[in-house]
Amino acid sequence: MISVWAIVEYGFREAVRRKVFAVVLVLTAAFLVLFWLANHFVFRDLASITPPQDVNVDTRTFAGAFLTGLAMFATLFLGVVLAVFLTLGVVSGDAERGLLQPLVVRPIGRSTLLLSRFLGAAVVCIAYVLTVYFSALLIVDLTGHWHPQRVVEPGLELAGAVVLVITLSLLGSVVLSGTANGIAVFMLFGAGLVAGLLGSIGHALNSHAIKHASTIASWALPFEALYQDGLRMITEGASGLTGFLLQLGPFGGAYVHGWGIRLWAVAYLVIVGGVALVSFSRRNL
Amino acid sequence: MPAALVVRGLAKHYGSVHALKGVDLEVGEGELVGLLGPNGAGKSTLVKIAVGLVRASGGTAELAGARAGSRPARAALGYLAELFRFPGWYTADEVLELHQRLSGSRGGEAERARLLELVALSDAAKRRVDGMSKGMQQRLGVAQALVGEPRVLLLDEPTSALDPVGRRTIRLLLEELRGRGVSVLLNSHLLSEVELVCDRVAILLAGEVVAAGTPAELAQPRGVELETDEGMRTIVRATRDDVPRLVADAVAAGRQVYGVRVLTSTLEDVYLEAVGGETS
Numbered sequence: 001m002i003s004v005w006a007i008v009e010y011g012f013r014e015a016v017r018r019k020v021f022a023v024v025l026v027l028t029a030a031f032l033v034l035f036w037l038a039n040h041f042v043f044r045d046l047a048s049i050t051p052p053q054d055v056n057v058d059t060r061t062f063a064g065a066f067l068t069g070l071a072m073f074a075t076l077f078l079g080v081v082l083a084v085f086l087t088l089g090v091v092s093g094d095a096e097r098g099l100l101q102p103l104v105v106r107p108i109g110r111s112t113l114l115l116s117r118f119l120g121a122a123v124v125c126i127a128y129v130l131t132v133y134f135s136a137l138l139i140v141d142l143t144g145h146w147h148p149q150r151v152v153e154p155g156l157e158l159a160g161a162v163v164l165v166i167t168l169s170l171l172g173s174v175v176l177s178g179t180a181n182g183i184a185v186f187m188l189f190g191a192g193l194v195a196g197l198l199g200s201i202g203h204a205l206n207s208h209a210i211k212h213a214s215t216i217a218s219w220a221l222p223f224e225a226l227y228q229d230g231l232r233m234i235t236e237g238a239s240g241l242t243g244f245l246l247q248l249g250p251f252g253g254a255y256v257h258g259w260g261i262r263l264w265a266v267a268y269l270v271i272v273g274g275v276a277l278v279s280f281s282r283r284n285l
Numbered sequence: 286m287p288a289a290l291v292v293r294g295l296a297k298h299y300g301s302v303h304a305l306k307g308v309d310l311e312v313g314e315g316e317l318v319g320l321l322g323p324n325g326a327g328k329s330t331l332v333k334i335a336v337g338l339v340r341a342s343g344g345t346a347e348l349a350g351a352r353a354g355s356r357p358a359r360a361a362l363g364y365l366a367e368l369f370r371f372p373g374w375y376t377a378d379e380v381l382e383l384h385q386r387l388s389g390s391r392g393g394e395a396e397r398a399r400l401l402e403l404v405a406l407s408d409a410a411k412r413r414v415d416g417m418s419k420g421m422q423q424r425l426g427v428a429q430a431l432v433g434e435p436r437v438l439l440l441d442e443p444t445s446a447l448d449p450v451g452r453r454t455i456r457l458l459l460e461e462l463r464g465r466g467v468s469v470l471l472n473s474h475l476l477s478e479v480e481l482v483c484d485r486v487a488i489l490l491a492g493e494v495v496a497a498g499t500p501a502e503l504a505q506p507r508g509v510e511l512e513t514d515e516g517m518r519t520i521v522r523a524t525r526d527d528v529p530r531l532v533a534d535a536v537a538a539g540r541q542v543y544g545v546r547v548l549t550s551t552l553e554d555v556y557l558e559a560v561g562g563e564t565s
Contacts, residue, residue, distance in 0.1 A: 006386035
């Protein structure tokens with residue numbers, strides 16, 4: 001157990017020391033300031049927005065849910081950037097630089113070492129995602145006096161999505177060089193986002209083919225499904241035309257959701273993590 | 286007690302490239318064995334298999350009686366990689382502390398201070414790795430390999446980045462370790478160094494052991510050099526056993542004998558003969 005914490009601490013110190021960590025912190029601070037400004041002006045001008053009399057839209061709910069969805073997207077994006085940069089070189093990158101060999105030959109063993117690195121990255125990223133998520137919710141609540149009906153679950157799903165990306169990145173780091181792994185994981189992340197948007201378009205157009213493709217992508221890349229499920233929970237309190245309009249937008253919510261995808265996300269984490277452990281145990285260094 | 290390292294029929298191929306072709310090698314308890322060979326001979330591959338970094342394609346490797354790469358084998362092992370690096374933001378003391386925690390050493394601060402003193406880094410205990418010279422990092426690497434008092438030490442080019450003083454420090458350290466019964470496999474290009482400290486030497490060429498034995502066994506007689514009042518004369522076919530007769534003959538012939546030297550090949554001669562001038 002002592003050696004596990006030694007590696008977790010090693011990974012944590014490496015994470016905090018990296019320039020990318022400082023960059024992410026600065027970007028996060030900038031985002032939160034800009035997000036506060038956006039909320040301030042949107043909710044200040046809300047009274048001047050008057051929909052036609054026959055259109056029953058709850059503008060405060062619409063604005064609050066939309067802005068919270070935007071914050072969730074930004075949090076996911078920044079969380080993924082942090083996750084990828086913390087883990088993209090854990091195996092191949094560190095082996096190429098000669099950092100890994102002195103650690104691997106110690107009795108701790110490869111599996112424990114990889115699990116410890118996962119744990120270190122996960123702790124940093126979960127703390128980061130939850131901090132940014134709840135800060136954004138606080139800003140929306142303070143400026144717009146609105147908050148979603150379910151507050152905690154979307155944040156946990158967002159953190160879960162980032163943990164899945166960490167697992168994918170660790171697997172990639174076993175088989176790919178650092179740069180190639182970073183590119184591959186960001187492309188997967190982009191593919192997931194595009195699939196989610198396609199799902200919204202497919203449902204708006206009632207296109208079976210697009211909906212089907214989006215569903216397959218959600219199961220293949222469950223981090224996207226978790227994010228979409230989080231969005232769904234943010235907007236589920238909106239009903240009627242307000243809810244319909246929110247569903248049309250980019251932060252509308254999942255069409256694959258519920259416990260099925262959550263359990264699959266856990267199974268996916270175990271499978272990808274298992275493949276990473278087996279691949280690492282067989283890899284020549 | 287089992288031998289420190291036993292390698293039998295060890296083979297490794299990367300696709301069509303055969304890095305090792307059935308190597309047999311043994312490092313006995315408390316023995317210091319030198320591994321020599323040109324670049325690409327398979328020395329580092331052999332060491333990497335022995336420490337569990339690389340999987341063998343065939344044959345067996347046992348370290349302290351346990352399968353190479355297994356947990357008991359890793360627990361008995363100290364290793365310095367040919368190419369290694371420590372995180373630049375760690376101090377020398379922190380590097381050793383990290384490895385104490387990973388190896389389960391209970392030596393604490395006293396062990397770290399002793400190891401840093403052994404490699405002449407006592408003054409740099411609180412210095413960060415990225416502020417150290419290459420030679421200092423190399424010596425820190427040697428100290429790291431000694432954390433937890435390993436039974437077997439595998440050193441891959443431990444003096445490659447060291448100046449003559451640093452090399453001497455490591456050489457004295459190796460001699461001290463041998464005195465304490467630590468088994469060492471030393472992979473080095475520095476023939477003079479290997480000749481000075483190693484009990485036995487194995488020369489690898491293209492994945493095979495082409496010569497092995499003690500430096501004395503490997504050395505070939507090259508004649509006897511006789512210095513008399515007539516000057517220096519080399520008797521090429523003479524051996525050590527011929528010396529009394531040669532001196533007696535010279536004295537009988539009225540010559541003044543000032544010196545006699547038995548000539549043998551150096552390890553460098555043996556090495557060059559074994560590898561046939563191959564460099565990589």
